[in-house]
Amino acid sequence: MYDSPYPAAGGSAPPVAVEAARLVYDGLPLFDGLQLELPPGEITALLGPSGVGKSSLLRLLAGLEAAAEGRVHDGAGGPLTGRVAYMAQQDLLLPWLDLVGNVVLGDRLRGRRPDRPRAEALLAEVGLGDRLRDRPAALSGGMRQRVALARTLFENRPVVLMDEPFGALDAITRHELQALAAEKLAGRTVLLVTHDPLEALRLAQSVLVMAGRPAQVEPPIRPAGPVPRDPGDPLVLQGQAELLVRLGRARSAA
Amino acid sequence: MTLLRPLLVLLTVLALWQLGVWLSGVPHFLLPSPARVGGVLLDRWPELLANAWVTGVEIVLGLLLGTLLGCLSALSLALLPPLRRWLLPLLVVSQAIPVFALAPLLVLWFGYGLGPKIAMATLIIYFPVTAAFYDGLRRTETGWLDLAQTMGGSRLSVLLRVRLPAALPALTSGLRVAAATAPIGAVVGEWVGAGAGLGRMMLDANGRMQTDVMFAALFVLALLALTLYALVDRGCRAAVPWAQERN
Known part of the structure; x- marks a missing residue:
């Protein structure tokens, strides 16, 4: 795939x-x-x-x-x-988006069609493949920072x-x-x-x-x-x- | 328990009221007893309902129009900061003029129908909606804005994808205020001149010293306003589920 x-x-x-x-x-x-x-x-x-x-x-x-x-x-x-991709101490996840939505944020902001398969693959790589549809509020601090890492990698800078x-x-x-x-x-x-x-x-x-x-x-x-x-x-x-x-x-x- | 307590308070107030009227012998055209008001509610409910429908439509249309205008104003203020210097004073002035003072003018312009009441309700809620939403748009978490900037988002896309959803909790508090105040606009509009509506009914009853009818109309109006508020509150909670999580 x-x-x-x-x-x-x-x-x-x-x-x-x-x-x-x-x-x-x-x-x-x-x-x-x-x-x-x-x-x-x-x-x-x-x-x-x-x-x-x-x-x-x-x-x-x-x-x-x-x-x-x-x-x-x-x-x-x-x-x-x-x-440049940027990752801060706060996870900066948007509470109204699910995990995939958060990872593809950059694509959306740049007006591109979001590459969801790649976001899902990255989330799986950081160990959150089974939480794709969850909102950030449902995650622990460590999981949220994993999502932030996936989002940083998604930018591929x-x-x-x-x-x-x-x-x-x-x-x-x-x-x-x-x-x-x-x-x-x-x-x-x-x-x-x-x-x-x-x-x-x-x-x-x-x-x-x-x-x-x-x-x-x-x-x-x-x-x-x-x-x-x-x-x-x-x-x-x-x-x-x-x-x-x-x-x-x-x-x-x- | 949450429903029981206000119900208990209401019943106590009604009982004290009834008792006070009995003991003091106040004439019913000054202060009708709750039982008398209840009688009016039972006897004239078709008329009350018809008038409540008119007032309700005025309120809802005013709410929709005021919310739409308020959101558009807030968004354009956020997107075009230079606009702020021109529009913000206008906004404040619009709020400084009492709606009551404008009501006769609006009737003159829009006639005795729905128009002036909707305009009045719109005017009254335009400001809280604009102010709350604009405030929310300006207070986006700076970390989110930094992130969006490094991602290469344009002004418009950052506004639509980050600042706008982030401002929704603020907008919902504006909408709650709006839902609570919109009935004022509609009723004031009806007092100045109307063919139908709860405000009109109250005015008629007042002219005929039918104080019990006034109270009955007031009761229905309060019920209408409360229902509307509850619906807006519910809707806001459902639309912005993350608003509660962030306090």
């Missing part, structure tokens, strides 16, 4: 670069002259103390932060418009921006969803904003720490091994400890 709901985006996923990003909030620069580069086809995690401007930076990349300035491009100077997508979930659900997301997002250029060092080390090929005021992004850490990594791996645990120390320093510097 359907070959693959998401043709390999690997070859086509571009790098993402931000230059001279600047955001002034309440007269104080949150960041100014900030540079960021995301390697193509990899998951990059962005950590940092609360309020440092991680989400604002992500929103700048998504074209949602009207107050921020900066040049966002695909490494070759082209714009990212139409190549080479760049995916995720703002603490698992932040509101309990530990077990988070663990399951992280593995699922890492599998499904492989090959895309992903920015994952998170406050959880373990999540960053499990999922990301490179880990960035954003700190200071105005904030800067420190040089990337590139943990060894393929993702998703085992949270019991001594290297991951050691990395987590080091990241915690760095984040603690970052917060006291802010």
Whole structure:
């Protein structure tokens, strides 16, 4: 019926670069002259103390932060418009649509005929194949975030921006969803904003720490091994400890 | 229990009323006893029913027209923000003029038939519907708008697919207010000039000091308004089942 709901985006996923990003909030620069580069086809995690401007930076990349300035491009100077999918901490499911309706929302908004078979296949892949006609209110928080992941995958964009997508979930659900997301997002250029060092080390090929005021992004850490990594791996645990120390320093510097 | 309690209150009020009339000996043209009003209801029910039908049609048509106009206004305000500066003051002014003051004019223009009553009911509910719906359209959850923007939705498609359904719970509260106030418009219209309707009947009875008939007409009017409100409330709940889930 359907070959693959998401043709390999690997070859086509571009790098993402931000230059001279600047955001002034309440007269104080949150960041100014900030540079960021995301390697193509990899998951990059962005950590940092609360309020440092991680989400604002992500929103700048998504074209949602009207107050921020900066040049966002695909490494070759082209714009990212139409190549970005966005996933937030809230599932942002529309309560009046069933799960399939929520997943095909993008098609409907673009005035295209909704590709329901593909939406149903994606929902089945995130483990909700038997709940297609349910309304979001009937689901648990973890299930709702699975639907949000299916909706993000349905967009089939080479760049995916995720703002603490698992932040509101309990530990077990988070663990399951992280593995699922890492599998499904492989090959895309992903920015994952998170406050959880373990999540960053499990999922990301490179880990960035954003700190200071105005904030800067420190040089990337590139943990060894393929993702998703085992949270019991001594290297991951050691990395987590080091990241915690760095984040603690970052917060006291802010 | 939900039905029993108001029924009990009603019965108590009626009993006290009856008792008060007996004990005080108030003449019936000032305050008829409930028993007397009940007698009128039994004797003249065909006439009451015919008049209730006329008033009911006025109210329902006014509701439909006012809701339609209100929704269209709110949608155009939401779609074309510059329009707001022109239309919003007009809206407020339209609400500042008491409908009572307009009633004679409307009768002059539309005659003694259904026209002025429907116009009056429409006028009275246009504002709450527009205000509630427009408010709902403006308060869409920003996360949904962000998501829709990254998906590449046009202004119109975001309005129709996201903002409009998201504003339906707000619209339903406007509709409930409208259903409760629409009878006022119709009755005021009838007081100023009408050939039929419960308001007209009350006016006639008042002229002949038939206070019991006035009360009977008032009772039927209240029943009509309550039924209408219950129907609108039911309809709103059925159409927007997610409205309750989000508080």
